[in-house]
Amino acid sequence: MLRLKVGLIGCGTIGSSLAQILSREFPKVAQLRYLCDHHPEKAAALQRSLKVKTSIASSLDLIRQSDLIIEAASASISGDVALQSLKQGKQVLIMSVGGLVDENIHRRLGKIQKGKLWIPSGAIAGVDGLLASSTGELKRVRLVTRKPPQGLQSAPYFKTHPFPKLKNSQEVRVFCGKASEAVKAFPQNINVAAVLSLAGLGPHRTEVEIWTSLRYKINQHEVFIESDSGKIQAVAMNLPAKENPKTSQLAIRSAHALLRKVFSNIRIGT
Numbered sequence: 001m002l003r004l005k006v007g008l009i010g011c012g013t014i015g016s017s018l019a020q021i022l023s024r025e026f027p028k029v030a031q032l033r034y035l036c037d038h039h040p041e042k043a044a045a046l047q048r049s050l051k052v053k054t055s056i057a058s059s060l061d062l063i064r065q066s067d068l069i070i071e072a073a074s075a076s077i078s079g080d081v082a083l084q085s086l087k088q089g090k091q092v093l094i095m096s097v098g099g100l101v102d103e104n105i106h107r108r109l110g111k112i113q114k115g116k117l118w119i120p121s122g123a124i125a126g127v128d129g130l131l132a133s134s135t136g137e138l139k140r141v142r143l144v145t146r147k148p149p150q151g152l153q154s155a156p157y158f159k160t161h162p163f164p165k166l167k168n169s170q171e172v173r174v175f176c177g178k179a180s181e182a183v184k185a186f187p188q189n190i191n192v193a194a195v196l197s198l199a200g201l202g203p204h205r206t207e208v209e210i211w212t213s214l215r216y217k218i219n220q221h222e223v224f225i226e227s228d229s230g231k232i233q234a235v236a237m238n239l240p241a242k243e244n245p246k247t248s249q250l251a252i253r254s255a256h257a258l259l260r261k262v263f264s265n266i267r268i269g270t
Helices: 013-025 040-049 059-065 075-087 103-111 127-133 179-185 191-199 249-262
Strands: 004-009 030-036 068-071 091-094 116-118 138-147 171-178 206-213 219-227 230-238
Touching (some): 013 030, 068 075, 075 091, 075 103, 075 116, 091 249, 127 138, 127 219, 138 191, 171 179, 179 206, 191 206, 230 249
Parallel strands (some): 004 030, 004 068, 068 091, 138 206
16 A cells, blocks of 8 residues: 655644654554755754654645645644645645634635545544534534633734733633634634634634633633534643643644544544
8 A cells, every 4th residue: 555645844843743643653554755844943853853754845845745734834824735735636634723714715725626624623622513513503602711821922912902910810811702803813822713613603603712810720622512402511621732831732632633534444523
């Protein structure tokens, strides 16, 4: 059986973790061949750490030469990576899901009838239930996220809004709005809102709240779903990745689980 040639765009915490997983768990079905990063030194460092031989390539060359493209870079490029990959009939796994919520990108993706787009659930629970509920009458989808202040302070939202002055164990809501607004205001923090949007009511009807407190030590995402089949409430209390406290370990493991689905003929879950 021919192995899929895999190209990785983004060699940070998530990308590096997925590169190691690919070479360790899927050597018979996939071969990591190409690396790309906006910071060449990151790609070079990852290349040196791998036991498999890889080449550093531009994103365009990587997409052209790969069978499966994994994007783990940023929402600013993920939409274009998805478009270019699908246009060439490739499989593409997108980690920076916020980049797919843009109306222009989403509309163009819907017109492409070749290739395959994979989107992991990320750091939340309840996506299977949401997908099942959406086959009937989906009434409301709400996400309540709680994050430590250090995980939010660098968000673009706080360039135009003051960061709250926190006292003791006080909980403060820093954002309340639609997912379409949240993914722009918190591009590195709220990919989960984009996943819920694509699986359910869309970015303009998916509700998002973000809270912070000095007593928060982990990231927590609570999903509320209402439909004609009932109500679902799912809570994920995520430990941070050891390599980067801004990344939830579950986000990496969600992509790991999706890769198992990509490479297997047994697929469990909706």
